[in-house]
Amino acid sequence: MSAPTADIALIGLAVMGQNLILNMNDHGFVVCAYNRTTSKVDAFLANEAKGTKVIGAHSIQEMVGKLKKPRRVMMLVKAGGAVDAFIEQLLPHLEKGDIIIDGGNSEYTDSERRCKSLAEKGLLFVGSGVSGGEDGARYGPSLMPGGSTAAWPHIKEIFQGISAKVGTDPCCDWVGDGGAGHYVKMVHNGIEYGDMQLCCEAYSLMKGVLGMGNEEMSKVFGEWNKGELDSFLIEITTDILKFKDESGEYLLEKIRDTAGQKGTGKWTAISALDQGMPVTLIGEAVFARCLSSLKGERIEASKHLPGPAAVKFDGDKAEFVEHIRKALYASKIVSYAQGFMLLREAAKQFNWNLNYGGIALMWRGGCIIRSRFLGNIKEAFDKDANLTNLLLDDFFKKAITDCQDSWRKVVSASVLRGVPTPAFSTALAFYDGYRSEVVPANLIQAQRDYFGAHTYELLANPGTFHHTNWTGHGGNVSSSTYNA
Ligand code: 2AM
Helix, strand or coil: CCCCCECEEEECCCHHHHHHHHHHHHCCCCEEEECCCCHHHHHHHHCCCCCCCCEECCCHHHHHHCECCCCEEEECCCCCHHHHHHHHHHHHHCCCCCEEEECCCCCHHHHHHHHHHHHHCCCEEEEEEEECHHHHHHHCCEEEEEECHHHHHHHHHHHHHHCCEECCEECECCCEECCHHHHHHHHHHHHHHHHHHHHHHHHHHHHHCCCCCHHHHHHHHHHHCCCCCCEHHHHHHHHHHHCECCCCCECHHHCCCCCCCCCHHHHHHHHHHHHCCCCHHHHHHHHHHHHHCCHHHHHHHHHHCCCCCCCCCCCCHHHHHHHHHHHHHHHHHHHHHHHHHHHHHHHHHHCCCCCHHHHHHHHHCCCCCCECHHHHHHHHHHHCCCCCCHHHCHHHHHHHHHHHHHHHHHHHHHHHHCCCCHHHHHHHHHHHHHCCCCCCHHHHHHHHHHHHCCCEEECCEEEEEECCCCCCCCCCCCCCCCCC
8 A cells, every 4th residue: 555645634525625725736735535425525626626636535444545654534424423423433443642622503502512522532533623614625625623722832833734824823823612613603603693683773774764775775785895894794695685586676685584593602602502592682682683584474463563753764864873883883792792691601611721812813704703803802912911801901991882863873773663682681781780880770689589489799898608588587587598
């Protein structure tokens, strides 16, 4: 058998896998391609990979035999059982120090588990978020690798070579131990849900309140994309709004208003609940998709449930559009602040040493949420790596202050007119809650103690718990001493 020549193997020849291979090839790496259905290997070599240095294999054994050591095997297969099945198949052929990388959309809990169990066998595991869709995979994705830290020096050159760049900085860095890479990818996707919902609410207000046409809305998004909202999602919204189908009509207006979802937004919201972190905007974005999919019920309800009387907008349209832009920007700042709050809490729980500026840079280019704004977030963490909350950074503090009048006007107008803006509204409610020294939770504590003897602390003496016999009957025993 000839000497091994491949720098890395890639299992899974769906479009993401194929494009990553071609990207690696462009950067001078020799890739060995493999797929469960091996006819796809031949088809790939004969077509997309023709004329490249890519080689193929028809079995795991053959594939492993073609790899230089330590062997690097990357999987881009369906998340879940397929990943475990391939790990099982790989095990007999690998040796200590070899590296298995999962680039699929795996749950971080699975990556955490796989990392541990492979470490027991002396193998290194990397769970990497890959974002940017097909184009990103081909020309520069955002890569978020985490797992066994000892693997990083062996994959760094390939990963940072093929990733997107901002200037010369790669949108890829080591995230942390265990499932950290997939966790960060999950939060990225949650934030993506939020950003998309914010675009929807701006569109809905322009269309529903201001009566703007598609061409006009597209122009506004195009203008926004030149300023502080400059981002991939604003850019594609500009295109989508003005896109016409074969019949010359706007396609967007014909698309059924029921949003699909694959679960990563939901996972982020679940994790936020688990961590006790108020990641409200992503939560609302997930629920807004759920509500959208109740189309049948909404059609029925629309016939029965009245809203406010219709009010014609008679203000200054351009001025209100600017209010919407500022409402969107302020809400977006809150959403990212919440996302980073979640990352910080998860890092505490899982003992990850996360580099928040590095994460902002990984998201700055290549991925769906890429934006100029992430550059500002990176700068905030560069200034202060231990920043407790993005909202407290000078740049963002000023931005929110500049936006808040507009933000309040937009939320009030939408409430008065019965136009739902769950993300704008929840972001504002969070902002007002977060900046409040006092919130009404004293009443909750009193109620809990009243009906369940759950005890409360006094403002004057935190740390000491009291129970009051509120009704004069029922005794003085608090719930810590009995289970009601
Ligand atoms: P296939 O071409 O043999 O179906 C995306 O679906 C990728 O994941 C494809 O490469 C696909 O392989 C692979 N895949 C999906 N389910 C799989 C499974 N249960 N076992 C192995 N590979 C799987």
